[in-house]
Amino acid sequence: MQTNPLLSSLESVAFMAALVLYLICAALYFIYAGTRKEWAGKAAWWVLLAGFLIHTVRIAVRGINAGRLPMTNQYEFASAFAWGIALCFLIFVKKFKFDALGVFVAPLIFLVIGYASMQSREIHSLMPALQSTWLGFHVSMAIIGYGGFGVAFGVSLAYVLRGKLGGLSHRVPEEKTLDLIIYRAVALGFLFLTMCMITGAIWAKRAWGSYWSWDPKETWSLVTWIIYAIFLHLRLRRGLTGRKAAVFAIVGFLCVIFTYVGVNTLLSGLHSYR
Amino acid sequence: MEDKTTLQPQNNSVNGTARKLLRFLRGMPFSFILLGFIIAACVAGSVIPQGGSAALYTQRYGASWGGLICWLQLDRVFTCWWFIALAALLCLNLILCSVSRFGAVRRAWKSAGEKTWGVWGSWLTHLGLLLMIVGFAAGQFLAREAVVYGIAGSTQPLGDTGLMVTIDKFEVALRPDNTVEQYTAALTIANAAGETQSGAASVNHPFDAFGYSFYQDSMGWANYVDIKKDGQLVKTDLICAGEYTFPDDQPSLALMFNKFYPDLIRQPDGSFATASPQLNNPYSLYSIYFDGSMVAMNLAEPGQPIPVHNYEFTMYDPVEYTLIVAKSDPTAWLVGVASAVLLAGLFLSFYVRPWEENRRKQHADESAPQLP
Numbered sequence: 001m002q003t004n005p006l007l008s009s010l011e012s013v014a015f016m017a018a019l020v021l022y023l024i025c026a027a028l029y030f031i032y033a034g035t036r037k038e039w040a041g042k043a044a045w046w047v048l049l050a051g052f053l054i055h056t057v058r059i060a061v062r063g064i065n066a067g068r069l070p071m072t073n074q075y076e077f078a079s080a081f082a083w084g085i086a087l088c089f090l091i092f093v094k095k096f097k098f099d100a101l102g103v104f105v106a107p108l109i110f111l112v113i114g115y116a117s118m119q120s121r122e123i124h125s126l127m128p129a130l131q132s133t134w135l136g137f138h139v140s141m142a143i144i145g146y147g148g149f150g151v152a153f154g155v156s157l158a159y160v161l162r163g164k165l166g167g168l169s170h171r172v173p174e175e176k177t178l179d180l181i182i183y184r185a186v187a188l189g190f191l192f193l194t195m196c197m198i199t200g201a202i203w204a205k206r207a208w209g210s211y212w213s214w215d216p217k218e219t220w221s222l223v224t225w226i227i228y229a230i231f232l233h234l235r236l237r238r239g240l241t242g243r244k245a246a247v248f249a250i251v252g253f254l255c256v257i258f259t260y261v262g263v264n265t266l267l268s269g270l271h272s273y274r
Numbered sequence: 275m276e277d278k279t280t281l282q283p284q285n286n287s288v289n290g291t292a293r294k295l296l297r298f299l300r301g302m303p304f305s306f307i308l309l310g311f312i313i314a315a316c317v318a319g320s321v322i323p324q325g326g327s328a329a330l331y332t333q334r335y336g337a338s339w340g341g342l343i344c345w346l347q348l349d350r351v352f353t354c355w356w357f358i359a360l361a362a363l364l365c366l367n368l369i370l371c372s373v374s375r376f377g378a379v380r381r382a383w384k385s386a387g388e389k390t391w392g393v394w395g396s397w398l399t400h401l402g403l404l405l406m407i408v409g410f411a412a413g414q415f416l417a418r419e420a421v422v423y424g425i426a427g428s429t430q431p432l433g434d435t436g437l438m439v440t441i442d443k444f445e446v447a448l449r450p451d452n453t454v455e456q457y458t459a460a461l462t463i464a465n466a467a468g469e470t471q472s473g474a475a476s477v478n479h480p481f482d483a484f485g486y487s488f489y490q491d492s493m494g495w496a497n498y499v500d501i502k503k504d505g506q507l508v509k510t511d512l513i514c515a516g517e518y519t520f521p522d523d524q525p526s527l528a529l530m531f532n533k534f535y536p537d538l539i540r541q542p543d544g545s546f547a548t549a550s551p552q553l554n555n556p557y558s559l560y561s562i563y564f565d566g567s568m569v570a571m572n573l574a575e576p577g578q579p580i581p582v583h584n585y586e587f588t589m590y591d592p593v594e595y596t597l598i599v600a601k602s603d604p605t606a607w608l609v610g611v612a613s614a615v616l617l618a619g620l621f622l623s624f625y626v627r628p629w630e631e632n633r634r635k636q637h638a639d640e641s642a643p644q645l646p
């Protein structure tokens with residue numbers, strides 16, 4: 001596909017910059033965790049914000065260069081996924097004043113964008129089925145949804161490892177607060193996952209004529225959805241709060257990751273994806 | 275749910291058992307059991323290829339596992355009786371739980387307080403889910419599907435729907451780099467009464483007429499074929515790739531049109547491919563069958579005669595055909611409404627209902643309305 005070389009190199013530079021900033025951010029959070037240096041935690045947040053802004057620019061540049069929403073292949077989606085986690089993280093850290101959350105979430109952001117950096121970055125023109133506004137909504141919902149679940153995962157790790165964190169422990173909020181953050185993050189993720197599945201169904205209906213056809217991706221997003229639904233119920237009625245809930249949120253996120261990567265790599269050989 | 279609705283003194287044990295059963299059926303433990311089985315079905319249905327023949331499973335998983343898969347119907351999990359039963363039981367569970375909670379939710383809503391709409395959240399979520407399962411299940415029985423394919427100018431009946439489909443025009447829009455931008459078919463649909471509706475169907479933009487949506491599904495190439503016997507034209511046919519034709523007086527001799535290369539190139543490994551979708555170097559791959567076995571296979575340019583004994587086949591004027599899928603899904607609207615109800619319910623549950631912190635305060639303050 002015809003692309004503007006200037007924009008392409010700008011995009012590459014921005015991508016590398018974001019990648020490096022996320023790495024520095026993760027490193028700063030580790031320093032913060034290991035040394036109790038207050039400045040490291042503060043700096044890490046600002047570095048993450050900088051990385052996030054540059055990342056935003058990169059996504060915009062690629063969108064302009066490709067002439068479409070840049071969320072249609074593994075590279076673009078992995079990058080957007082990292083962006084979504086960063087966004088949710090920035091919001092949750094500010095809202096719940098929980099700097100140490102970065103220790104758990106920043107490496108995750110780096111891992112996801114690192115995964116993106118291993119994918120092909122070529123801009124391909126879209127096959128007609130992918131040229132849909134609904135696909136844009138669908139993927140945007142997935143990004144926020146995955147972001148929410150990613151934050152819940154990070155907080156759950158903090159919860160589970162709470163006693164074993166040495167100096168960091170006193171920076172982790174009390175368990176009740178952690179539990180509340182997990183709930184809020186899962187609720188956000190669940191709402192957006194639901195919207196993601198609904199907009200995806202509308203798109204499938206318009207493109208192929210059936211809104212749900214049990215292909216592995218759809219089926220696994222349903223599995224993920226049910227697992228989080230069970231989580232929400234268990235905590236309401238069975239008082240599944242605290243450590244068990246945190247473990248559940250971790251399992252839920254593994255399911256998210258499997259739906260995202262595993263289905264494509266492990267199951268696609270068995271099923272034709274449409 | 276374990277709500278404490280009037281447990282009257284039990285006059286006999288049958289009544290008591292019935293009551294217990296009802297309580298179980300509307301309770302959350304039952305939901306968890308059902309959801310657990312549904313998850314298991316989903317995992318099986320995504321790992322085991324669906325809809326294969328019994329032989330496929332014995333070949334792939336061995337005789338005993340393959341047999342087990344077929345016995346448990348894991349080869350068609352999502353349409354088998356036990357999966358449908360699970361869905362039905364989940365509906366029953368949702369209905370009973372919604373009915374039994376309705377009063378309590380309404381009371382909580384009436385005993386005015388701030389943000390009371392939020393108390394409807396989970397109730398609406400469950401209603402939405404219920405409607406969704408019902409709408410989807412009904413769609414499985416009521417949805418209709420039919421396929422037509424043909425070149426521009428052709429008219430054909432649409433299965434047994436009583437509709438006639440005319441493909442007025444078919445266009446493939448290419449980008450400068452020869453990738454496909456869009457496939458568009460202009461269609462005219464006529465019903466039994468002779469009324470017609472015209473419009474365009476392109477990918478992601480179906481055309482709706484007479485209760486059906488018409489989808490531009492795929493395309494391929496067709497060839498006209500002249501068949502001569504002893505130099506005399508005996509038949510002219512139009513066949514799509516994958517189809518065959520034969521002289522009417524000699525049906526045991528057939529020409530199969532296998533594949534079309536608009537812009538034939540030979541790849542380094544010796545195989546054939548097409549360099550572009552443009553008709554720059556068109557060739558058709560064909561094979562000749564006699565008495566059911568293949569006797570020849572080769573490439574032919576448009577207009578190049580293919581002699582076989584005293585017969586001669588000539589493929590010419592390659593043309594793109596389009597495949598149109600027509601679907602009617604009379605309950606899709608219900609699933610749409612269900613989605614809206616579900617989303618509204620989730621939003622109310624998570625963002626309008628008093629937050630956990632407030633709830634804790636409420637529990638401390640006895641005068642505040644309790645959540646159901």
Ligand code: HEM
Nearest residue numbers: 229232236275300301302305367368371396399623624646
């Ligand atoms: C997969 C299916 C289901 C989904 C997605 C679902 C979803 C939800 C959601 C989102 C909430 C609100 C949770 C919150 O505010 O944190 C909720 C609450 C609730 N659900 Fe479900 N539900 C499902 C199945 C069921 C079933 C079958 C029952 C019946 C036994 C049930 C009983 C309840 C009850 C009683 C609540 C109320 C909790 C409260 O407000 O205190 N759910 N459900």
